[in-house]
Amino acid sequence: MEMENQTSISEFLLLGFSSWPGQQGLLFALFLCLYLTGLFGNLLILLAIGSNNHLHTPMYFFLANLSLVDLCLPSATVPKMLLNIQTKSQSISYPGCLAQMYFCMMFANMDNFLLTVMAYDRYVAICHPLHYTTIMTPRLCTSLVALSWLIATLNPLLHTLLMAQLHFCSKNIIHHFFCDINSLLPLSCSDTSLNQLMVLFVVGLIFVVPSVCILASYGRIVSAVMKINSIQGKLKAFSTCGSHLALVILFYGAIAGIYMSPSSNHSNEKDSAASVIFMVVAPVLNPFIYSLRNSELKGTFIKTLGQALKNKDTVMKGSYWKDNMKSKDEEIGEVKEISSENEESLQKEDMPTDIEFLGVINRLSKDSSQHPESKDAVENGSPNSKAIHLELLTARRRGAPALRGPTIEL
Template structure:
């Protein structure tokens, strides 16, 4: 809501510019309108996924906050990831459900830019947190004796606060640059949300600077962290292979299994959308890949972590047990 207000003020400051820049007052999100006979099924499916994601991530936040033995760096990062996974689907799914329910694909111009802002913001934050969590696992496995001295709360707070600042400012730049573009008459977005790559081709202005910024962000904010994750797990694998006992190896790999699953889901989908040749792109493939990292992954994250982590599983059982007691 704060961003809607800021964006409205920005647009009101230059009312004449707004009239000169665009004649489009709304966009049409085609989304899954190509499946006219399955709208009820899609509405039910997305609503169930969304509610499951909200419940699972909120439960993880509650379990970590209420159990003092989980107040350690790994779970601090996991709590931030759960918070992001609450917000990322909330930027797209409610609008998608509204469009399906009302049989209308329209989204207003300011809401479209606001949706783009929040999608980029929370996707960036998801990316940063996966990188930070990889570093945490690297320190825990490769330098276990120095873990407590390296992963201090001051460092952990900085590793989360700095990415939040970057994730907030970066999409603001994209959004303000997008607001300066001229949209003539074409307003059909072949996607279920206002993706920046779907909006740029609709503009009749010069978008070369916007495209350069998008490529720069992909290079700096996604490629660099992914290289850091690969480097971290390369060192982890090298260290684990030196462990003499098979049980020790299994235990070390099990602590990283959940995180690796999330990394594969997230970066696999991102690569399919933003880093594959343009000839391989299609509306269906891009929508499916976006669904994976924007809707499906946030739903799966709580279950992946709770099923593979005995400490978190015990904390969740304790939290659910307490909630039953209070409800009686």
């Protein structure tokens, strides 16, 4: 049976923020700024990871996928909402509503899976640093992401097909800013018991299980960090993982408030605010939380920006042809400069990253009774100490070349 024969209405009305008629201009500016900020931040992370071969590791492979999802999740709702505010029209077609519901569910599910995988990756890096490369292999990382995309694609497809079988007789007003499945089901004049059962089952399976896995991973991380004797090491670990955990709590708290709370606690304003948190705010915060405290990403950003500004100045000054007609002395000078830069990069390569520092400190704290220099390093909490460098070089020569993990082709 065709879609037109299953429903007597051709469009829905999205009245999510229409109850604030005097604030439409402010809402438009707010959501436009949030959307563009998230768009720029996530694109910058993708470009940085793709342009730097040193960042082709499991942690950044997962972060690149998360940035891609955080580009798409707000794009499924915010542009349509901005268009409706600008044109003062709240309508969305029936096929467009089903398509929006599908993509919102797919990217929300993928965000959920990636947060779980990244929590596990962080647990392995901190609690089992010397076995990191043997556990987080490129094959396992690719399989985890591929399986996540597969489930995230098939699950909303099931809900969309079930929704397409329902009849919508006369009610077409959705008190939300996007086509949410919980807002669509009450409008149907058909039996929706199967749809509601599937929503409860899927929410319990796809969101509760990953959230428990994330909490378990961070619980093991906290347990490992508490065994570190260094106060500095503990503070560094908690400052690194605390912001990630806060974002996870914000994401899952908003979802639980919408899909797992009693219907008596629901209201249009509360549901819209909670949806904004995990659909718009969380994707905007992700690039800042995962990159601002990451020295490797910040270094790549600065290097890329500096190179772009240098190229721009060269073109603006009209010295492009002069720079390409260098004398032999200038070429020799450039070779020496490149050699010195390579030496500096090699020295920087020996410096431990945040994840390496936490993992090595965790290991050294266990062996402090056997190695006096390790004990001093743990008590002082210095990332530049001889013991930590010795541990890093030893681990890399054993077959864990850089505890940061194996290279993954992006």
